[in-house]
Amino acid sequence: MTPRPKSMMTPVSMTQVNIKDNFWSPRIRTNRNETIPHAYRQCKETGRIDAFDLKWEPGDEPVPHYFWDSDVAKWIEAASYSLAAHPDPKLDALLDEVIEKIAGAQQPNGYLNVYFTVVKPEARWHNLGMWHELYCAGHLIEAAAAHYGATGKRQLLDVVCRYADHIDSVFGPAPNQRSGAPGHQGIELALVKLYKITGNQRYLNLSKFFLEQRGQNPSVFQLELENLSSEDAELNRHFFQKKAGFDTRYCQDHLPVKEQTEVVGHAVRAMYMYCGMVDVAVETEDDGLLEACRRLWENVCQKRMYVTGGIGPSRDNEGFTEDYDLPNETAYAETCAAVGLIFWNHRLLHAEGRARYADIMEKALYNGALAGISLNGREFFYVNPLASSGAHHRQEWFGCACCPPNIARLIASLGGYIYSESDSDAYIHLYISGQGMLRTAGTQVLISQTSSYPWDGLIDITIQPKRPAVFSLNLRIPGWCRKAALWVNGDKMNLDGCIKHGYARVYRKWLPGDEVRLELDMPVERVRAHPNVKQNQGCVALARGPIIFCLEEADNPAPLHRLILPKRAKFKTIYNGDTLGGIVKLQTEALFTEDTDWSEGLYRFQPPKTHPCLLTAIPYYAWDHRAPGEMQVWIREGGE
């Protein structure tokens, strides 16, 4: 029933991919053995799961929160992906049990939301702007899609179809329907998933409808605000009632989506909406919608993104501010936003086939998103600053627990981000060891990768078509790589001649056992920020391959801001398999500003003295696993 997507290529499903990778396999195992059970326990202990029993009564504690459903849904999604990659009868049964509860909470008309069933039933669909009803619905749909994909079981899928049908009956352009859009997006991309599974065009239309409801004048959120009690409207006014009047930039409602040019407002809302925009653009062949995504992508990547792939600098709106406003210590850079950036770039990659999207996907994956979870899989960052005075630490859970299951569902489904296929082409986007079974040129092709990525740039690939086949193998040449070399069966290729859209494209008749070797030069690089990023002028970040590094107090003299990296300092790269789950660390001789001779008080005319010291940098994703202390990504450059 799946309609043929109009994209350049199709992702190879995680069910066709087997990861056997020194970097990722332990993380996927930890995700399965620690994070997913931990998230279940947290959902259980905080009452999130049993809330679906609908037994809450006024006066009971805790009061279900209006976004609780989404936490459970994301857990189901993560657990389902994990189950798809790794059979686990107990997890299978546990999923069935939770899904049974959810199914039991569905109302006769299909409605399904705990908070608006037991706590505030009279307020159903009253405050789309801030009360997350459609957002929760979106996550339930995504959970159902994942569970159906992993197990083939239809129970949750049927539940969400009934729910989606109900939503589709309430919202829409017909005279008996109402206007409105989700204040927190997510349902748009979920409805497209549901459309792709079921082939039911109404879900695609509803997704499009919700997108088109944005940026009206007056705003749908302004209209609904007028019907809220002043008490209920307080939350909305905080975010929407700005000095200059009513302003819903916070939830990307300032302009019709096709006219948007700048990433604004709450970063996670933005990412989820942009995902929905790409999905609808591809399915409806709407170039204008895709063009808007391109503009937004250029704005965020060229002006509003941290070097880690973190996005959304401000705590105030959990989101975007202005071009080049990228403070380090106060960076919000929510884990969910980096995860959302990966989702969006994965979609853009398939819509356009350009490696620049895979570059951003990889950057956020190895840095801004991965930092969100501890090595033991049980602690999480909600906020990912690029500098810390030592007080910021991962936590076991959050009242607003969006991030833990979000990073869990990403890691559990990582296999789905590595390869893509089309009739004529096979693509490798990420260098993660293991195998992928693709379908191209009318045959099955098993691709095997072996490498020590991200610590080394040498990648060996074996191609096993079921039968000899003519197709193009596309190998991503990462944007961070200044020098690459490619061999096919031992013959060195002229790379310059075969780069297309950032991929080395090898067109030939592939025979079983063909061997490809890719060598990506991976020196330590000093990264500079655009001259308009005021916080980072005179500073460099250290990068090697896709990894962004940071300084931690555990390895360096402190305060860290007194370290100066000489312009000509050469780095040693040291692989240490025992530290922090196995990392490459960078070391060089640097300078540390003296204060022992600073008897003059706070200010003086003489330049400060320095003494030599050893500077050690570790991958940013691995910070905050040792004694609490300072952390800093950008390092002042100076001297020679």
Add this chain to the structure above:
Amino acid sequence: MTPRPKSMMTPVSMTQVNIKDNFWSPRIRTNRNETIPHAYRQCKETGRIDAFDLKWEPGDEPVPHYFWDSDVAKWIEAASYSLAAHPDPKLDALLDEVIEKIAGAQQPNGYLNVYFTVVKPEARWHNLGMWHELYCAGHLIEAAAAHYGATGKRQLLDVVCRYADHIDSVFGPAPNQRSGAPGHQGIELALVKLYKITGNQRYLNLSKFFLEQRGQNPSVFQLELENLSSEDAELNRHFFQKKAGFDTRYCQDHLPVKEQTEVVGHAVRAMYMYCGMVDVAVETEDDGLLEACRRLWENVCQKRMYVTGGIGPSRDNEGFTEDYDLPNETAYAETCAAVGLIFWNHRLLHAEGRARYADIMEKALYNGALAGISLNGREFFYVNPLASSGAHHRQEWFGCACCPPNIARLIASLGGYIYSESDSDAYIHLYISGQGMLRTAGTQVLISQTSSYPWDGLIDITIQPKRPAVFSLNLRIPGWCRKAALWVNGDKMNLDGCIKHGYARVYRKWLPGDEVRLELDMPVERVRAHPNVKQNQGCVALARGPIIFCLEEADNPAPLHRLILPKRAKFKTIYNGDTLGGIVKLQTEALFTEDTDWSEGLYRFQPPKTHPCLLTAIPYYAWDHRAPGEMQVWIREGGE
């Protein structure tokens, strides 16, 4: 009746000083002709003055605020000083009129506060922590002292004596008295002024009592909080009820004053309290109290002060945070706090006779405080950041209008900060042209100064003792000066031999017409901040003499953070009498970071290119008088 102070020296009253100075005379004139009338109009138009008629009734707008009385009191103080320096019958009459109103508002028992007479009489003396009752009383006393000093008229003095008597009957250690201390200090220093004028020891004792009430366990503010309604206590809880429990660091109540070692909390409260501490220490010969002031001074000057003399980096508490926490763009650095720093250092200077206090006084005077008022005398900064993106501008008035009359009273009384005297010594602290009539060695000595200070370091001084007299003339050698030379009647002195406590001390028999020439070398200096001040590492501030400079967008390529000051760049100093009231500006060739070649997006490996540009710096106090734009004090240093 004035008791003999136990300080090292006595300030020469502003009534004995005549300023004729190219820099200050126009400012004093503007203060008299513009600022003081402007502040009166504002007080009048906002209802602050007529509020003393006590005609307010529930429902009337505006509602008098509980700190309004202090604004009017500070206006009286400023106007009185101005009157003392410059006869003005109209202002004299206006003062009488306002004072008449205030006298009319006094209650039969001596109580005098508009808000707690007409708006909330039942809450009198209920919330000393946050309701500013004693603070307003303090300002009324200071106003009375100034008015009496300027005119000899006793009306307001008598009023405040009755009020102080009433306060003294309410508060104190006797069984029929109550405990308590002002949440916003100020009355302590005011009571010492009143004591010095009246000789009434009870006022000194009450000041001491209020100081000693601080730092009790439990805190007097905690005790009174228990008697407040939860609604009334909300304000207090915001400032006092910290995560870790009850904490009144906000108003310096965390420890007994003698045990305090760090400047904490609201900066203006702190400064006013420290002034009171010096006053009481001197009058009661309490070395322990003075020692606490020395510790606090070292903490603020060595760890918590901006290069401008601004203090209190945080908006949250309008005050202090941690050692070396001195952010530039978010600096609060309230004008009142810089003014308070001047008051405090002026007192410390007289208690100890050390030039380091005059150095801070001068720094705050020419920079952090003076920036608080526009050249036209009618616009004011409440907050004085050291960098601005262009949105921060002086305003005509504030709802909380403490700063405008505070800077006005400082400028109006500037004559009182220049000279000091003792039996054996004459002191010149500030190089401001004009004359001072001192009393030392049993005779009157007229000292005349002529200079182009602060633009030039050559100061010519004439000494006119009424009869030849043996005394030491002490000339401050500013801390910013690395090379000074001194001539007496044309003979060059060996300065090294005669420096004491930062003053060049010339002991001799002075004859009428003796001439002294002081030459203070005044090159452009690059100021560096202590290595622990993280925001300013790799940066310099520009200073010349007492003046701290800044960059403004009106003179420089922008954004300003893209400017780099080469390490070896030489400065030209250009005096321009027509610009910004007459300034020296600094110019040099600098570098500006290119972005035209920045096609790679937000991050890249290649160092940015630069092109040469002209860098122009103007005095910090003069910023924000031209087209709105960026401002920046600290400049990144780089290259050669």
